[in-house]
Amino acid sequence: MGGSILAQVHRQIGDECPDIDAESMKNLYRAMMQLKREGKILAYHDKSAGGLMTTLSEMAFASHAGLNIDLSSICANTKEVNLHKALFNQEAGIVIQISSEDRIKIREMLYEYNIGSHIIARPQFVDDPNICVHLAGEVVFKDKTAELHKIWSTVSDKIRMQRENPETVQSESEVVHDYSRKAIKYKSTFDVSQHPAHKIIADYNTQEKAKPKVAILRAPGTNGDQEIANKFMMA
Numbered sequence: 001m002g003g004s005i006l007a008q009v010h011r012q013i014g015d016e017c018p019d020i021d022a023e024s025m026k027n028l029y030r031a032m033m034q035l036k037r038e039g040k041i042l043a044y045h046d047k048s049a050g051g052l053m054t055t056l057s058e059m060a061f062a063s064h065a066g067l068n069i070d071l072s073s074i075c076a077n078t079k080e081v082n083l084h085k086a087l088f089n090q091e092a093g094i095v096i097q098i099s100s101e102d103r104i105k106i107r108e109m110l111y112e113y114n115i116g117s118h119i120i121a122r123p124q125f126v127d128d129p130n131i132c133v134h135l136a137g138e139v140v141f142k143d144k145t146a147e148l149h150k151i152w153s154t155v156s157d158k159i160r161m162q163r164e165n166p167e168t169v170q171s172e173s174e175v176v177h178d179y180s181r182k183a184i185k186y187k188s189t190f191d192v193s194q195h196p197a198h199k200i201i202a203d204y205n206t207q208e209k210a211k212p213k214v215a216i217l218r219a220p221g222t223n224g225d226q227e228i229a230n231k232f233m234m235a
Contacts, residue, residue: 005050006088018048018091025092027113032094040106043097051088055095056121057131061149064179066129073118075135083140087133095120128179146179153177 002014035041043062047055060067075086098106103119110117124130131148133141153173160169175181192198214232 004088004090005054006084018089020092024115028094028115031110031113031115032096034109035096035106040098040102041096042099045095047093047095048090051090052093052095052120053087053133057148057152059095059097060123060129060131060145061152063123063125064129064145064181066124066126066145067121067131068124069121069131069133071120071133071135071140073120083135097123146177150177 002017004014007014032041032044043059045055045059050058056067056069059065071083071086075083107117129145130142131145132139153176157169157173
């Protein structure tokens, strides 16, 4: 727990920090690349910033979903279990969302790479979702996803209020935290293949022309530069 966000919240540092094994990390990378190529990963998040609880919560916030989290597989000895360590340690690890029909095959593949895995949570797509943590058949934590999402966003929203237009920040926050809204669906009002940019890109690809150089400015506090760069590379 040394150096963890939970420790910092309690004004502590700790004396035992997370460690990492280089070979395990390489195996994990290779396994994830294989699953990505096969289209088996529905969602992915590392757990090294905030721990398991933070990771699962952020994944739930992104889709306005609930979660049933079962710690039984990672807390086998319930008499000696430390929930804080189980939920908030920042040892290297990841959480991936997969289809239930791929579960056995994926776990077998991870085993071949010498990577341990656990079935931890199942999502709930309901109107008023909760994040619920179970251990040994008992509920040890339960709260509404929407309320936890608001708390999680508080600091970021306050920073943005100072940095950006407060009215637009407030407007965006209201939309993000409105769990009655359904997923946005995009509908093109034109034929994409007839768009002028489509022909330009096609010409560069077919004629093997050198693509124009593009500068991408990173927005503060986002990974938008990486996402945009990826789109340009795909184009």
